[in-house]
Amino acid sequence: MYSKEIQAILDKEKIRPGDIIKITTPEQTFEGILIPRPEKSSTTIILKQDSGYNLGINWQKTEKIEKISQGKELEIFPSIDIKPRKDLPEVSLIATGGTISSRISYETGGVKWLMEPGQLLSIAPELEKIINLKKIEKPFLIASENMSATHWQKLAESAKNLLNSGSAGVIITHGTDTLHYTAAALSFMLKNLSKPVVLTYSQKSTDRPSTDTVLNLTCAAYAAGHSDIAEVMLCGHAESQDTYCLINRGTKVRKMHTSVRHTFRPINDLPLAKVYPSGKIDIINENHKKRTDKKVEADTKFEEKTALIKYYPGANPDIINYFVKKGYKGIVIEATGLGHMATDESKYNWLPTLKDAIASGLTICAAAQTIYGRLNPIVYGEGRKLHDIGVIHLEDMLPETAYVKLGWILGHTKDQKRAKQMMLTNYAGELTKKTDTRTFLY
């Protein structure tokens, strides 16, 4: 709620939250959508700018506040009728929250969720010509930073059920923050996957003219309904412009930028395909699983006592003892270079602590904190020492994928030998034999 002084000016100008207004200060003028304040008597006026970011202006510095246009944003996700298109592939959608399926209510400042297929079609009417969108499931609606393994398990169950009851593919809309962790989790949890499961997102909210929602949903619909790729994939902008999308393998993709639309990049593997808004799908990586008639299974066991930590100069190895005491079963360490951490005769020597942890039953893995590239612990003596005490160097597996995989593996076995063997077995494209040099900074 704005302060009395501000409210008086707004009332005089007949301005309500949601309206586009112009504020003049001695230095500058600002345009944007007036956002309501949940706090009491706020003296800062908040404008949502076209960049998507909010701007706070101290009302005492304003010279003039004018209304530019009435807010149209107050109607949240109008729904339109869906005409069943039996000639198009039947695709289902699972909405989980995130920027892509939310819209800020300018009346309350709260988030409204996209709930019905008809609402989705009002955002991207193109979808009606691409797929027969039958159902939107909402197992939960949360920001993706609040997700954990329980949510991955629910998603795997939903996707399995939809695929086994007639859907030709599934689209999952999801917040961007932890989308690549979810993509990796579903890659391991969905067994005998025989149809496309396509995760997509939005970096710029759906109510903004610059939103990336429409292109991402359009390409995801082509990938889910029309592609032959029976894998868990992440589909989104290839470039900053609305040109085309990349489909990346769920285990070989990472959010690499806080805010740009083409934030999800392939890591240590080429994208599976390019998808154009015209529907054209250019396969890049021929080495992918194809559609079959197999029944999909959800194999979702996950050991929550799994950790991901990062090594850095001066890192005290005692942190490992903490995890041992707390009953953890496995740890992925983001190691430096080819898979290293301090192993010399200093107080930071990680060798004795790691040796004890492994002896007490933990599975300890190393992944590359450089993100790109492949570990090779036997090039230098230091890495060899870690290898010799039983640290499992995970080749070219992403640290985030490695964490998810380790939790999934430890959900199935606590036997160290078996866990090691499974960590070094390729289940869903997470390990490659040779890395194409074009993949660096793709």
Added chain:
Amino acid sequence: MYSKEIQAILDKEKIRPGDIIKITTPEQTFEGILIPRPEKSSTTIILKQDSGYNLGINWQKTEKIEKISQGKELEIFPSIDIKPRKDLPEVSLIATGGTISSRISYETGGVKWLMEPGQLLSIAPELEKIINLKKIEKPFLIASENMSATHWQKLAESAKNLLNSGSAGVIITHGTDTLHYTAAALSFMLKNLSKPVVLTYSQKSTDRPSTDTVLNLTCAAYAAGHSDIAEVMLCGHAESQDTYCLINRGTKVRKMHTSVRHTFRPINDLPLAKVYPSGKIDIINENHKKRTDKKVEADTKFEEKTALIKYYPGANPDIINYFVKKGYKGIVIEATGLGHMATDESKYNWLPTLKDAIASGLTICAAAQTIYGRLNPIVYGEGRKLHDIGVIHLEDMLPETAYVKLGWILGHTKDQKRAKQMMLTNYAGELTKKTDTRTFLY
């Protein structure tokens, strides 16, 4: 030591470690340098291949072992005479170990270190025409994964002394694993820096035909002796080929690939300059500090009770309590997206634990685990909650740089307010106001 059986064959063929040999198996033939084994009675023959990696071949699978040529590698770093070149800028070098200043002794399997300026010139004779190389200091010789703040402090002292006693610039050779952490540390520790401090490295060891040492050293010499950039910089291959080098700002650079030569990439900032082996220096970022006559100071206080951790789905906030109990003064958390972690009403909610940690005196910061981009905690409600309890969102600062900076700041003050203010003050280019869009995946 090889097993009796292998040694008999080697003796018969007059093969000694260091010789180039050819091994024929039923499937393939392999060529490489025979590496001695430190273990007793090894039955695996180790070849160092031209790729630089070692290959193990079970001797029982060998059909033939032949000598191709006598090893020349046994002479470790021959030294050549230096003729003082008073007409060239006087530059000093600090060797710290790492691939660039080491060479494997094929007799012992151990590492031999580059010790004298004359040895460096035998590797890169070009240097003699670029700089007057006066002195090589060796404060310590270790692999860079074994470094910590004590080493950074010694380096800062060495660099300061050399610069204040006549050197026009300093080159530091260093292992790649933690080179970017050292670059950041020196950026903060060297105050009133009035001359170039250039860190360089090698990804492919100096005794290999494919080594990157020569180009990196050549460009580093031009940067240290001839450039006007009075900053801490990291100089190395711009591309996979031996074309030219990039000079990146010490606080805005990161090792991004485990093995390629152009592994160090600029993050959230353009490189300072391109340096060609001809000596041409193309300035890209005009906004850099220029040479002056100021006396350099080393301000090296560092709080070792500083941690860097990574948030991930399912991460238990209790890890924060561990650091509090252990007396830590500050933590940098690699947060998701625009600066988030779980803040909902689940068992993984980080808010209460972070609030308590901040109340008990810790300085808690967030940096972007996406690596590229800028945090903005006020776009979404979730980030705002973290901001409101006092988590310091570090804009576009790299997590690694943030860890180093936090340790350095907490070495100077334990006052939370002052520490926050210092963390958000730009000292060495670690914070920029606006990020050039060309920097993403540069």
